[in-house]
Amino acid sequence: MKMKWKNIFCLMLTLVLLFSMTACGSTQNSGEEKQPAAANEETQKSEETAAAPSDTEQQSGEPAAETPQSTENTQSTENTAENSETDGSRILVVYFSRTGEQYTVGVIDHGNTAIVAEMIAEETGADLFEVLPVDDHYPMTYDELTDVAKQEQNENARPAYAGEVPDLSKYDTIFIGAPVWWGDWPMIMYTFFEENADALAGKNLVPFSTHEGSGLSGFDEKLSSAVPGSTVLKGLATQGNDCQNKQDSVRESVKEWIAELGM
Numbered sequence: 001m002k003m004k005w006k007n008i009f010c011l012m013l014t015l016v017l018l019f020s021m022t023a024c025g026s027t028q029n030s031g032e033e034k035q036p037a038a039a040n041e042e043t044q045k046s047e048e049t050a051a052a053p054s055d056t057e058q059q060s061g062e063p064a065a066e067t068p069q070s071t072e073n074t075q076s077t078e079n080t081a082e083n084s085e086t087d088g089s090r091i092l093v094v095y096f097s098r099t100g101e102q103y104t105v106g107v108i109d110h111g112n113t114a115i116v117a118e119m120i121a122e123e124t125g126a127d128l129f130e131v132l133p134v135d136d137h138y139p140m141t142y143d144e145l146t147d148v149a150k151q152e153q154n155e156n157a158r159p160a161y162a163g164e165v166p167d168l169s170k171y172d173t174i175f176i177g178a179p180v181w182w183g184d185w186p187m188i189m190y191t192f193f194e195e196n197a198d199a200l201a202g203k204n205l206v207p208f209s210t211h212e213g214s215g216l217s218g219f220d221e222k223l224s225s226a227v228p229g230s231t232v233l234k235g236l237a238t239q240g241n242d243c244q245n246k247q248d249s250v251r252e253s254v255k256e257w258i259a260e261l262g263m
């Protein structure tokens with residue numbers, strides 16, 4: 001009888017051991033199954049980012065900063081950033097802008113048009129290219145600058161710009177901006193349009209201006225004539241003074257405009 005009880009006890013012990021091993025195995029499996037689900041969540045975020053690039057910063061930044069939960073999450077967040085860079089590289093912002101003394105704002109160290117160009121790049125993830133004069137012959141005082149600009153316009157000059165233009169074949173859409181100078185694009189922008197006319201043909205071009213009363217000043221029609229074969233989309237005109245003093249409202253207009261353009 002004593003032996004029987006011992007046998008029954010051993011059998012029960014074996015059963016208990018077997019049961020607990022099975023339970024352990026299933027816990028490990030459920031852990032593994034969760035990983036792809038988390039990865040899927042991040043993949044969805046990447047797709048949303050592609051559809052709404054203006055939210056890229058928020059979507060990729062918030063989870064990484066606030067909930068560094070696991071290695072998988074961190075890696076996915078990095079992928080999201082890479083994806084948004086790839087998306088952004090299809091858009092380029094080309095701009096010309098001056099610092100120094102400007103109308104109504106005094107001496108500035110960040111040009112009005114540069115401020116709008118950077119906002120567009122931030123909102124769309126675009127690359128930036130600044131058109132800079134080869135030998136910077138533009139004066140830093142407003143009156144002298146207006147004289148030089150008027151002379152260039154009268155002569156229909158084509159001032160040379162510095163730097164290597166990015167490979168334009170990489171881009172579908174190119175935002176192009178400048179200050180209004182005497183009711184027109186600064187002449188240096190025509191140098192850019194004409195030298196790159198072939199590469200710009202077939203692209204979506206989006207003009208933007210900063211000004212102190214003249215609005216877009218026909219930038220769209222003039223761009224269309226200077227670059228035959230391009231599609232010129234709706235432009236944006238921003239008051240130069242607002243770029244320095246009302247940046248929140250300028251950013252709102254930039255966001256609305258980009259949304260209207262469907263980007």
Ligand SMILES: Cc1cc2nc3c(=O)[nH]c(=O)nc-3n(C[C@H](O)[C@H](O)[C@H](O)COP(=O)(O)O)c2cc1C
Pocket residue numbers: 096097098099102103110111112113114142145146147149150178179180181182183184210211212213214215239240241
């Ligand atoms: C040479 C020159 C000509 C200008 N001509 C005009 C003009 O015809 N109409 C206008 O509204 N503003 C005109 N402005 C004002 C500029 O367009 C405005 O200050 C612009 O925001 C400057 O941008 P930036 O800082 O990017 O160079 C002119 C300014 C300069 C320096």
